[in-house]
Every structure is written in structure tokens, then in C-alpha cells.
Amino acid sequence: MLVLDHVGHVYSAGTPWAHRALADVNLQLPDRSRVIVVGPNGSGKSTLAWILAGLLKPSEGTITLDGEELSIAEGHTAMAFQHARLQLLRPTVRADVRFGLDLDDGAVDSALNDVALDPARFRERRIDELSGGEQRRVALAGVLVRHPRVLVLDEPLAGLDAPSRESLVQVLGRLPADLTSVVVTHDTEDAERIADRALLLGTGHIVADGPVAQVLTAAVTP
Ligand SMILES: Nc1ncnc2c1ncn2[C@@H]1O[C@H](COP(=O)(O)OP(=O)(O)OP(=O)(O)O)[C@@H](O)[C@H]1O
Numbered sequence: 001m002l003v004l005d006h007v008g009h010v011y012s013a014g015t016p017w018a019h020r021a022l023a024d025v026n027l028q029l030p031d032r033s034r035v036i037v038v039g040p041n042g043s044g045k046s047t048l049a050w051i052l053a054g055l056l057k058p059s060e061g062t063i064t065l066d067g068e069e070l071s072i073a074e075g076h077t078a079m080a081f082q083h084a085r086l087q088l089l090r091p092t093v094r095a096d097v098r099f100g101l102d103l104d105d106g107a108v109d110s111a112l113n114d115v116a117l118d119p120a121r122f123r124e125r126r127i128d129e130l131s132g133g134e135q136r137r138v139a140l141a142g143v144l145v146r147h148p149r150v151l152v153l154d155e156p157l158a159g160l161d162a163p164s165r166e167s168l169v170q171v172l173g174r175l176p177a178d179l180t181s182v183v184v185t186h187d188t189e190d191a192e193r194i195a196d197r198a199l200l201l202g203t204g205h206i207v208a209d210g211p212v213a214q215v216l217t218a219a220v221t222p
């Protein structure tokens with residue numbers, strides 16, 4: 001279980017530019033949770049995502065995984081970004097997915113299957129010759145191949161055309177069962193296909209936490 005206890009975050013603390021992005025966030029995510037995070041621009045969603053992924057140490061409170069303080073070095077949590085191209089550093093799909101890992105082609109193919117990219121068609125393709133949606137799925141395969149326990153995605157559906165968006169929604173609906181996933185999104189149309197629980201943020205606070213349909217209704221009728 002991933003637990004946030006009184007987590008808050010102030011950017012540039014102690015300077016004239018200090019800005020509070022999160023305050024007193026308390027959250028328990030049991031293993032295999034499927035969560036979406038919604039809320040207006042600037043409400044703290046990305047800040048929360050970075051903290052959940054272990055990429056940002058909150059300035060207040062603690063975040064623990066099974067009672068141990070979360071550390072990125074452990075590799076239990078992972079994040080894939082909206083701008084997938086920034087995360088893809090190798091020339092080909094195969095080289096990128098196995099980047100830094102001693103993996104055989106079977107593991108690479110299995111990760112490509114997880115993101116609905118046919119390994120036979122995509123394994124040797126050049127990253128630069130993929131569409132934006134395909135690049136995003138390769139980045140996700142590169143994360144899944146590491147078998148994180150917690151996967152955090154910030155706006156994975158933003159800017160995709162309808163077919164690419166649909167295939168990514170399908171992928172997110174079929175993530176490995178033992179994974180906890182947290183998806184930050186403004187695109188709530190298919191939210192119930194990718195999550196059963198939703199968090200609604202409002203200016204740095206969790207203002208609703210519950211079943212997706214219930215929280216999304218609260219989000220439109222405050
Ligand atoms: N590096 C930073 N330094 C200072 N303030 C920041 C920084 N990053 C974010 N903020 C501020 O913290 C608040 C929360 O930002 P955050 O990016 O977490 O919001 P968000 O909900 O993800 O917004 P969006 O929907 O626009 O992506 C905002 O007011 C933002 O301006």
C-alpha cells in the first residue's frame with residue numbers, strides 16, 4: 001500500500017517566489033489501485049503525480065510504500081510523460097524499451113504486447129518514424145518492462161487523435177493486474193474504462209475521493 005501522510009509541497013520555499021502547490025494531502029492507495037486524478041489547471045495534479053512517482057520529495061509530510069519511505073532508487077514507482085519524445089533516448093523501439101536493462105527479446109516483445117504494439121512490426125522501427133501516439137506507447141512499454149508496482153501517467157491522452165486515443169484507453173484498461181496506476185487527466189470521457197476510483201483536486205487539496213462516477217459528478221456540480 002502507498003500512503004501519503006499530511007503531504008504538502010511548496011515550490012521555491014524560503015524565497016520570494018515561494019508557491020504552495022499542495023497542502024495536507026492524506027491518501028491511501030492499496031495495491032492494484034486504479035485511480036484517476038482530475039481537477040482544474042494549477043490545482044496540483046502534476047505536483048501530486050511527481051510525488052507519487054518518487055520524483056519529487058514533498059516539502060511536508062511522508063510518502064511510504066508498505067511502510068518504507070518511497071525512494072526512486074528502488075525502482076518501485078515509475079512515471080511516463082505526456083511528451084514521450086523526451087523520454088525516448090535510443091534510436092529504435094527495441095533499444096529504447098530495453099535501455100539500460102539486460103533483457104532478452106522476449107521481455108521486450110511482452111512489453112510491446114502490453115501496449116498493443118505488434119512486436120514483429122515495431123521492434124526494429126526507428127523512434128523518429130513513429131506517430132506521437134506510438135511514441136507514447138513505446139515510452140509506456142519502456143516503463144512496464146521494469147515491472148514497477150506503481151505507474152503514474154500525467155495527461156497520457158492529451159493531444160492524441162481519436163484512433164490513437166482509443167487504443168491508449170484500451171491499453172490503460174488492460175494494464176498488468178498487479179500494478180497500481182494513477183492517471184492524471186482532463187479527458188474524463190472514458191474514465192471508468194481505466195479507473196474505479198477518482199481523486200478531485202482543488203487548489204492543492206483533495207476535495208473528493210471516491211468511485212469515478214460519483215467524483216466526476218461532484219466535479220461538474222460543485
Ligand atoms: N516548478 C515550479 N515552481 C513554482 N511553482 C510551480 C512549479 N510547478 C508548478 N507550480 C505551481 O504549483 C501549482 C500546481 O501546479 P501543477 O503543475 O501541479 O498543477 P496541475 O493541476 O498539474 O495543472 P495543469 O492542469 O495545468 O497541468 C500551480 O499554481 C503552478 O503554477
Ligand SMILES: [Mg+2]
Pocket residue numbers: 045046047154
Ligand atoms: Mg499538470
